[in-house]
Amino acid sequence: MAVQNPQKPPRRNPWDQSPAVPDPQIRLTHADRDAVAEVLREAYSQGQLDEDEFGDRLDHAMRAKVSADLVPLTADLGVSVSPGGTGNAHGAAGPQQGKGEKEPQLTTDNPVEKVGAAAGHLSAFFLPFLAPLVLLLIGGELSPYLRRQAMEALNFQLFCLVGAIVSLLLVWLVLPALVLVGIFLGWFILPIIAAAGALMGRSWKYPLVYRLIKDN
Structure with missing residues (x-):
């Protein structure tokens, strides 16, 4: 009685370099x-x-x-x-992200986005925490630039608040007192610089700031 060999699967063409199609079920961030x-x-x-x-x-x-x-x-x-x-894929313009590469720097030519982002930074002087949070929740889904800048402003203001509280508790030490002075100077200077950059449509990141809220 002859035994039939199971049919072998077709061999893959080694010259087939067609790109893999992304899994349509992967949720976007x-x-x-x-x-x-x-x-x-x-x-x-x-x-x-x-x-x-x-x-x-x-x-x-x-x-x-x-x-x-x-x-x-x-x-x-x-x-x-x-x-x-x-x-x-073919040398077209666009950001490349990978290990060791910087995230894309979002810019804008939209005057509404520029003014909204600048207002978020300057809110440190009139509506701290609340204004950038509102911009993040309301305008963030429509404008990636506005969301990124509102998140920067909110992280900066939260970082300054936490840093000021810790420094006040340890103000009797020399280093926390210097940190407290630096925080107050940064609070009054950096938002103005950030707002100026936003009005030019540039991407601004506050220096030396630990970001409590991250963009996943």
């Missing part, structure tokens, strides 16, 4: 949407997208839920998209 938004901004500045296309794709990127939702937004720009960052 804010960082994923921000990276795609920066790719779209760069494509718009270089003339790959007109104003209507840019606005429509940016809106879809901010509302995307899973990785498959982002693929059509950048496929014709020569950029591959995967959870955890975007890569340049």
